Amino acid sequence: MSEKNDILVQVDHLTKYFGIKGVKGPGVQAVEDVSLFIRRGETLGLVGESGCGKTTLGRTILRLHEPTSGKIVYDGQTIYEHEYPFAPKTVQVKGKDGSLTEETTLVKKSVPREKAVDMLPYRRKMQIIFQDPSASLDPRMTVGEIIGEALDIHKMCPSKADRTGRIKELLGMVGLNTEHANRYPHEFSGGQQQRVGIARALAVRPEFIVCDEPISALDVSIQSQVVNMLEDMQQELGLTYLFIAHDLSVVRHISNRIGVMYLGTLVELAESYELNKHPIHPYTKTLLSAVPVPDPEVSRTRQRIVLEGDIPSPMNPPSGCRFHTRCPYATDRCREAVPQLKEHAPGHWAACHLLDK
Amino acid sequence: MENNEKSGKLLEVKDLHVSFFTPAGEVKAVGGISYDLNYGEVMGIVGESGSGKSVEAYSIIGLLQSPGKVVGGSITLEGEDVLSKNKQEMVALRGSKVAMIFQNPMTCLNPVYTIGNQLMEALKAHDKNVSKEDAAKRAMEMLELVGINNVEKRMKQYPHELSGGMRQRVMIAMGLICHPQLLIADEPTTALDVTIQAQILELMKDLQKKTHMGIIFITHNLGVVAEICDKVSVMYAGKMVEQGPVDDIFYKPGHPYTIGLLRSMPRVDAESYERLIPIEGTPVDMLNPPDGCPFAPRCEHAMKICLQKMPPYVELGDNHRSACWLRVQEQVAAGKTGPAAAENKEAGDHE
Numbered sequence: 060m061s062e063k064n065d066i067l068v069q070v071d072h073l074t075k076y077f078g079i080k081g082v083k084g085p086g087v088q089a090v091e092d093v094s095l096f097i098r099r100g101e102t103l104g105l106v107g108e109s110g111c112g113k114t115t116l117g118r119t120i121l122r123l124h125e126p127t128s129g130k131i132v133y134d135g136q137t138i139y140e141h142e143y144p145f146a147p148k149t150v151q152v153k154g155k156d157g158s159l160t161e162e163t164t165l166v167k168k169s170v171p172r173e174k175a176v177d178m179l180p181y182r183r184k185m186q187i188i189f190q191d192p193s194a195s196l197d198p199r200m201t202v203g204e205i206i207g208e209a210l211d212i213h214k215m216c217p218s219k220a221d222r223t224g225r226i227k228e229l230l231g232m233v234g235l236n237t238e239h240a241n242r243y244p245h246e247f248s249g250g251q252q253q254r255v256g257i258a259r260a261l262a263v264r265p266e267f268i269v270c271d272e273p274i275s276a277l278d279v280s281i282q283s284q285v286v287n288m289l290e291d292m293q294q295e296l297g298l299t300y301l302f303i304a305h306d307l308s309v310v311r312h313i314s315n316r317i318g319v320m321y322l323g324t325l326v327e328l329a330e331s332y333e334l335n336k337h338p339i340h341p342y343t344k345t346l347l348s349a350v351p352v353p354d355p356e357v358s359r360t361r362q363r364i365v366l367e368g369d370i371p372s373p374m375n376p377p378s379g380c381r382f383h384t385r386c387p388y389a390t391d392r393c394r395e396a397v398p399q400l401k402e403h404a405p406g407h408w409a410a411c412h413l414l415d416k
Numbered sequence: 417m418e419n420n421e422k423s424g425k426l427l428e429v430k431d432l433h434v435s436f437f438t439p440a441g442e443v444k445a446v447g448g449i450s451y452d453l454n455y456g457e458v459m460g461i462v463g464e465s466g467s468g469k470s471v472e473a474y475s476i477i478g479l480l481q482s483p484g485k486v487v488g489g490s491i492t493l494e495g496e497d498v499l500s501k502n503k504q505e506m507v508a509l510r511g512s513k514v515a516m517i518f519q520n521p522m523t524c525l526n527p528v529y530t531i532g533n534q535l536m537e538a539l540k541a542h543d544k545n546v547s548k549e550d551a552a553k554r555a556m557e558m559l560e561l562v563g564i565n566n567v568e569k570r571m572k573q574y575p576h577e578l579s580g581g582m583r584q585r586v587m588i589a590m591g592l593i594c595h596p597q598l599l600i601a602d603e604p605t606t607a608l609d610v611t612i613q614a615q616i617l618e619l620m621k622d623l624q625k626k627t628h629m630g631i632i633f634i635t636h637n638l639g640v641v642a643e644i645c646d647k648v649s650v651m652y653a654g655k656m657v658e659q660g661p662v663d664d665i666f667y668k669p670g671h672p673y674t675i676g677l678l679r680s681m682p683r684v685d686a687e688s689y690e691r692l693i694p695i696e697g698t699p700v701d702m703l704n705p706p707d708g709c710p711f712a713p714r715c716e717h718a719m720k721i722c723l724q725k726m727p728p729y730v731e732l733g734d735n736h737r738s739a740c741w742l743r744v745q746e747q748v749a750a751g752k753t754g755p756a757a758a759e760n761k762e763a764g765d766h767e
Contacts, residue, residue: 311686348614
């Protein structure tokens with residue numbers, strides 16, 4: 060396929076902070092300076108622990124959250140661009156005992172937004188499948204209405220017959236019966252509800268879908284059905300996925316490339332196979348060794364790296380490399396300087412000072 | 417903690433039936449399961465949501481809520497019949513002999529009491545004469561045992577001040593503070609991240625070695641089972657479809673449901689891309705369970721008899737048994753005449 064190297068989504072230095080009322084400074088630093096690209100027709104997996112900003116990143120790319128700064132390019136068109144609006148400022152803080160200490164905080168300056176396009180035409184091309192199917196379907200709308208609403212907004216089916224036909228076609232595509240169009244979401248099982256969510260996303264014939272933990276709310280025996288269906292859809296419709304999940308084994312299965320996130324930053328990005336065989340960032344290594352393998356022999360023999368402690372708060376992330384508080388190899392340099400994402404082997408990117416030698 | 421090296425049978429569950437009497441009809445959440453657990457053993461109970469794995473555990477500890485009711489069978493813990501106990505006796509039993517830890521520690525810890533307060537409350541509930549200082553000392557020892565540092569400070573903190581992993585550690589400490597013989601862990605790591613899950617699993621393995629207690633580990637994650645369990649029971653729609661040592665379940669599974677589950681999971685250490693083979697269909701509607709084997713409607717090998725009659729258990733190896741007509745058929749073909757095989761010779765004719 061010649062299309063393979065065609066970049067569909069590109070994100071440069073994307074940052075998303077959630078300001079907190081009454082608190083000065085940036086607030087929750089959910090996504091910090093993330094740059095990546097997604098090729099047309101590929102699946103980019105995004106893994107990380109809860110609170111690492113993977114969902115926020117997915118939503119920010121779609122501009123469901125308005126980014127704080129950075130640049131998003133979709134299919135060659137810039138849909139958002141904004142300069143980083145914070146500057147570090149050193150202020151003197153009076154301690155309890157009266158002594159003065161210096162502290163650096165981020166202070167907002169006003170920067171005019173460079174570009175922010177109307178998203179409506181892009182919503183047709185970029186869609187999302189949510190994690191919790193029961194929460195993302197309106198309980199008062201029938202399945203037919205839920206799917207039809209997307210068609211109406213984009214005026215895709217002018218005649219009523221077209222619309223019903225398209226809804227039926229979509230239900231068939233996701234493995235539901237056509238009679239299901241008149242039922243309400245609560246009449247379905249979790250797996251079926253997720254199929255409705257997928258049908259809704261597919262209704263507008265999108266090119267790019269953000270799958271935000273689409274299977275983690277489902278039972279084990281249903282998960283593989285949905286994974287297979289997503290793969291089939293990709294084959295048939297030439298879709299591009301950003302697949303967000305915390306379950307590494309599923310992400311490993313479905314993705315061409317995987318990005319690993321830790322506390323808002325992208326720490327490693329590589330081909331799926333390469334990442335699993337030769338992880339180079341210390342966090343990826345621990346993450347991989349923590350995944351339980353359904354094989355008693357393997358789990359008895361393998362060496363596990365158990366991390367101490369918990370994820371720090373994104374409201375007050377550690378200085379330098381954000382992983383240094385839990386990293387077994389951390390040095391002084393890690394505490395001071397922020398490591399940049401660099402290409403260490405073809406297509407294998409990582410952000411770690413230890414790899415610079 | 418003292419090391420009481422007891423051996424032999426700790427818990428025996430025989431033909432347990434639990435039903436929920438709902439307005440829509442009786443839901444047979446657990447339909448006749450039997451197993452036993454020795455001291456120092458970890459048994460995993462695997463199943464999908466609604467398979468009855470939690471209900472089964474709740475009935476052991478007497479926390480089954482209305483409209484749920486144990487309608488048959490027996491539960492024997494250290495030689496005592498649990499089901500015949502009255503309310504007060506159950507209160508005495510909980511905590512001191514059986515303890516339970518739950519999936520979501522935030523909903524199980526009281527948000528308006530400090531950690532120390534809650535830990536000491538558990539102690540005082542079982543020993544009225546314990547002094548405040550002793551109770552505090554024991555509580556701090558327990559916190560240290562579960563790997564929490566800075567215990568003096570933690571004792572004064574509230575649950576919301578702790579992280580998810582830390583809360584689960586507090587839950588474990590609370591469960592173990594009265595030295596129970598049996599710990600029931602209901603999906604203790606499901607709400608946690610993988611790196612925290614790894615920490616908690618290591619901790620539970622470690623504590624189990626130190627205390628020699630029996631653990632019932634309820635989960636839907638087969639990876640976790642492989643990690644921590646000695647034996648496994650696989651449940652489907654309230655029935656125990658397969659039971660055996662952990663190696664047998666993973667390497668020689670005998671029931672199509674177990675085989676299907678193992679096959680449908682992607683593995684993080686897979687060498688190359690392989691398409692997943694899912695179990696088709698949807699889980700059973702427990703209000704209208706099918707006759708015969710509950711898995712039959714989703715089973716690719718289903719025969720006529722599977723839809724009519726629940727298969728008997730067939731011994732497949734040492735302590736390894738499975739309820740499947742296919743296995744019955746094999747045994748008949750091999751000429752083995754077990755008590756079940758003789759009675760069910762018809763299985764062979766119903767292809």
